[in-house]
Amino acid sequence: xxxxxMTSAKGNKIANQFIIDDNNGNTFFQSYNSIICKVxxxxxxxDKTYWNYSVTTSKYLNKFLCMTTKEVKEKIKSGLxxxxxxxxxxxxxxxxSLNENTWRx
Numbered sequence: 001x002x003x004x005x006m007t008s009a010k011g012n013k014i015a016n017q018f019i020i021d022d023n024n025g026n027t028f029f030q031s032y033n034s035i036i037c038k039v040x041x042x043x044x045x046x047d048k049t050y051w052n053y054s055v056t057t058s059k060y061l062n063k064f065l066c067m068t069t070k071e072v073k074e075k076i077k078s079g080l081x082x083x084x085x086x087x088x089x090x091x092x093x094x095x096x097s098l099n100e101n102t103w104r105x
Contacts, residue, residue: 006064031053046084
């Protein structure tokens with residue numbers, strides 16, 4: 001497993017924003033203590049609670065996926081991206097849900 005900080009346009013490490021590569025062909029985006037996105041050979045899965053949790057999470061998820069929030073929402077709606085619970089039993093400190101910031105189709 002390999003974990004690295006995301007980096008800014010100037011090459012600086014971005015605190016609390018991580019890219020994780022496991023030994024099974026999966027790449028994860030983690031923001032603080034929550035897994036936000038899982039990418040593998042044939043699918044992209046977003047955490048159903050935290051994928052659009054805050055401005056900061058959205059900013060770095062968009063950077064990770066190389067697209068806008070609008071494009072991500074369209075891919076979810078079309079079924080190209082899946083929503084699932086990526087954090088049950090994973091995050092040691094769950095972040096409380098902010099329903100007003102969580103987009104649902």
